[in-house]
Amino acid sequence: FDPIVFDGRDPAAYVWAIFEMEHRLTVAAEAIRLGKACYPVRLPYGVAVAPKGAGFYGEGTPASHNLPLGGNPREDATAASHFNEGARELWVPLQELTGVIGKFQHHKDSGRLLERDHSLAHRKVKLSNLPSLEYRTVPKDRLDDSARTFACPMEAVDRVFLSAVQANPHLRPRIGNPDEMRSNRMNRTLDALKHRVTDPEPDSAESIQGAVITALNEEAVASAALGNKGGINLIVTYEAFGSKMFGVIRQEVIFANHCREAGRPPHWLSIPLVLTSHTYENGKNEQSHQDPGMAESMMSESSDVSRVFFPADYNTTAAVMHAVYQTHGQTWTLVVPKADTLPDLFTPEEASRLLHEGGIRLDWAGYLPDRARLILTAVGAYQLIEVLKASKRLKEKKIEHAVVYLLEPCRLRLARSEGEQRHCLDAKRKAFLYPEEVLARLFVSHIRPEILMGILQPLWTSDTVGLGYINRGGTLNTNGMLFVNRSSWAHCLEQAAVLLDLQPEDLLSDNELKALAGKRSPEGVIL
Structure with a gap:
């Protein structure tokens, strides 16, 4: 970098700094063209030095970081005096200001576009x-x-x-x-x-x-x-x-x-x-x-x-x-x-x-999904793998359930603006994924369950549970991370049993239950 320090209280110094930076870049480019230098070129940038609140009452003091007058100038004569004194120093008469503005309006002479017509203001990238x-x-x-x-x-x-x-x-x-x-x-x-x-x-x-x-x-x-x-x-x-x-x-x-x-x-x-x-x-x-x-x-x-x-x-x-x-x-x-x-x-x-709808029901998973007693929802790649394992066990037990994957869960949120309303799924699509008669709903998420359940508030029922990251971690592999965050397939089944009014042993073996209870290692049983 090539810093240029100048007086930030002087408008003319800003103009000089711009010209100086352009000049230094021109010199550097010419040196490279002549083979006297090579890239990279040091990048000039300006450092405008000025006290906080320059030109106004309280400049350079801590008060300048907030409201320096110390009172309301409408009601406080001292504050009004300080305001008028500072404003007078900063005042530029309209005639003088108009003349200065005119010096910047020679676009036709220089072939320069008006700022409003610059490509930066009308950029259309495709x-x-x-x-x-x-x-x-x-x-x-x-x-x-x-x-x-x-x-x-x-x-x-x-x-x-x-x-x-x-x-x-x-x-x-x-x-x-x-x-x-x-x-x-x-x-x-x-x-x-x-x-x-x-x-x-x-x-x-x-x-x-x-x-x-x-x-x-x-x-x-x-x-x-x-x-x-x-x-x-x-x-x-x-x-x-x-x-x-x-x-x-x-x-x-x-x-x-x-x-x-x-x-x-x-x-x-x-x-x-x-x-x-x-x-x-x-x-x-x-x-x-x-x-x-x-x-x-x-x-x-x-x-x-x-x-x-x-x-x-x-x-x-x-x-x-x-x-x-x-x-x-x-x-x-x-x-x-x-x-x-x-x-x-x-x-x-x-x-x-998935991209266009935000979420879909997996017709190739679940068991008799049109008669589902439970809806399993995954948000995240590894979470889907665990949900599919849990679904396999439920199918073996002939428990009717559906499996849903949410690629973009925020499309099912309660819209907070007109833009979100246009972006969210319509009521018909939501009702297909989550029929109102299916109250038992288990969500397994990559993120913290509290965050996801807050976003998916419109999908809450009296029997809704969320699993996800609960701030547990360490030097663990993927399956270990899922287990300590209570998001493994076995944890899914444990919660499914609660939602379906079943006993845990109806879905899980004795060793699996012991592993979930911390009475034996999950290795070789759940992991």
Whole structure:
């Protein structure tokens, strides 16, 4: 960087600083053209130094951070005197002000656009080419463990994003990356677009012109993507570190929402924020890396602008990634597993339905779902696996039940605005997923159950239970994390028994009950 410090109380100093920064960049570019220097060029930036509240009463004092007059000038003569004294110093007569304004109105002479006509004010970014989507084949019997195929959902993020970038070279790509691109399975993207560095190492995925902005500063790398309004962007992070990005991403959501409310909807491409190496996958780093808080926070924002998805497999992840760049001005948060052991469960048609409807009933799971006594709902890839295991036991016991998967649970919330009302599922679709006569409802979620149940308040009945992350963790594998957070298939059955007025032993064996009660190890019994 090349900082320029100037007097922040002098308007002329601002003009000088702008010219000086332009001059320094011009000199640097010419030196590179002549072969006397090379990139990267130090970036000039101005530092305007001025006391807080400069030019007004109380400048440079703690009072200037709030209301410096010390009273209401309408009622307090001293406060009024201080106000008038300061305002007089800042006053510019209208005739003088008009003359100065005129000096900025020579656009025709210089060929400069009016600010209101600048492309930044009318940016309309779109894909010129939409790459075809390659789905994985799903086995005929998805409940047959021996017939299952497996894949890494994060590879869908990698493939779909890179294909969109390569098919649209007119769009500058930016990837915000706090750390661990390869660990997060973004190998193709990294090899093609490379880390942006000042001094590339040989035989490495590094370049001065790299599109992957990497720094151990989550807010900074997120801003690199958010600021690239004319391009195509992606943010990928360990889930637990997403919370460090929340402040700046929330400002993006608020600004986009204000634009819509003002009748000027944003036309930059929507940005996916991918949360991976997530709570149920990151045992090696203990609880510091086990936190679903970012998804929970984004779910609290306006759901028609801040959309939160929980893809269950490769195909659902691919469908979401394929769709995000066909929308504008939204932030899509995706909670995506990075393990390559996730079963292929959803056909391309089902993945598309999940995307467009937010949730579907799994016709290939459950038992006599049209006569269901219980509805099992999963939110999250690993949670769905546990729900399907529980469903298998219920089917063996011939207990009628349905299985629902929610990809975008916020579409079933109680709408808080007109935008959310348009985005939420209609009453007919909600009634199909959750018939009012089926009171027993069990939700198993990636996030904290209290958060999910608050969002899904319209679905509450007298017999509704939520399971999910309860702040338990450690150096555990995925199954261990599910067990200590009481979200395993056995915990699902334990709660199902309560909801169905059954005895626990009606659904679980003696050893399984002992494991749930902590009287024996769950290894080899539940895990």
